[in-house]
């Protein structure tokens with residue numbers, strides 16, 4: 001990690017130049033079947049398998065772009081005494097464990113970074129502690145390997161997430177401190193806590209925010225991003241000159257595989273997107289709404305027939321490819337459940353997704369995407385430059401159980417501008 005990276009994300013698909021990752025550690029195993037749900041998991045994970053799979057994602061990204069690890073960045077900023085002091089104070093206040101402050105401040109930066117992510121052990125030196133079923137005074141951040149959600153690059157700034165569930169709030173605090181203080185990153189941050197109105201009703205998570213083009217944002221609203229969260233984003237966009245469109249897609253609240261927009265819709269290329277048909281294309285009760293903003297004012301808000309048609313109307317015609325293929329709704333449901341619609345673009349027409357979703361991959365292959373196993377990239381068996389369109393596949397037997405895929409596990413901070 002040497003030079004400073006300036007945030008610049010004006011699309012979902014521009015050639016990637018920097019991404020923040022977090023390799024899963026013990027925090028993904030520190031739960032039981034009985035309490036996995038409060039950790040926002042639908043199953044328990046095996047760490048060694050998850051790590052092997054994750055190494056495929058990491059290995060591929062290291063070949064393609066600059067990667068930064070949350071734990072390294074956090075350890076470095078915790079080496080700055082004022083940052084350590086203020087982050088620990090903020091976390092202890094928010095998680096109502098003020099008595100832990102001293103103990104945490106006494107830890108070295110690397111150990112403190114570990115404990116902030118993997119959990120602070122609960123001392124069993126009081127009767128309450130002894131009798132408690134908990135093992136941690138500060139819970140592990142089970143979901144931090146989904147770096148997409150707790151902060152999001154929005155053009156040349158970073159919007160800090162306002163997490164819908166307390167169990168993920170510390171992730172946003174850590175990311176804010178990193179973006180504010182890391183010597184490797186250069187960006188302004190926007191924190192929804194600065195909102196003038198309805199602060200407590202705002203929730204925003206990165207899985208719901210897609211920067212489609214310089215002038216088009218697509219935002220999902222549902223369990224994780226509230227309508228007040230979208231209103232906060234509108235206020236930010238109003239600060240810019242010119243014409244901007246925010247396309248809002250309502251999402252179902254059940255099952256949990258619909259938590260974010262990127263679980264049912266991702267951008268693959270200048271002219272291709274991945275859709276989960278029942279939510280995105282079929283007539284249903286989940287509305288698509290176009291908000292038109294011009295020179296700082298909301299000019300119009302209107303209902304649209306669906307997301308793909310709305311984008312077409314904005315001069316972004318996209319051919320939809322179907323998660324799970326076109327024929328069988330059961331297969332579509334199965335592959336969507338395992339993050340089959342959740343792709344991370346490393347460039348236009350160049351994406352990463354799970355190998356397990358074979359019907360989705362077949363659909364992509366039928367539309368010109370070469371299917372390339374991650375191992376072939378990592379072992380230099382193939383030259384990626386030889387392909388115009390590809391999907392690199394990583395194993396996701398365990399990772400997918402955490403509830404997300406390639407896009408969820410990546411937080412891009414810099415992309416080249418796209419020539420449309």
Ligand SMILES: NC(=O)NCCC[C@H](N)C(=O)O
Nearest residue numbers: 040146207260402403404408
């Ligand atoms: N963008 C995403 O869809 N991220 C996946 C987050 C999964 C995680 N278990 C959660 O429920 O927050």
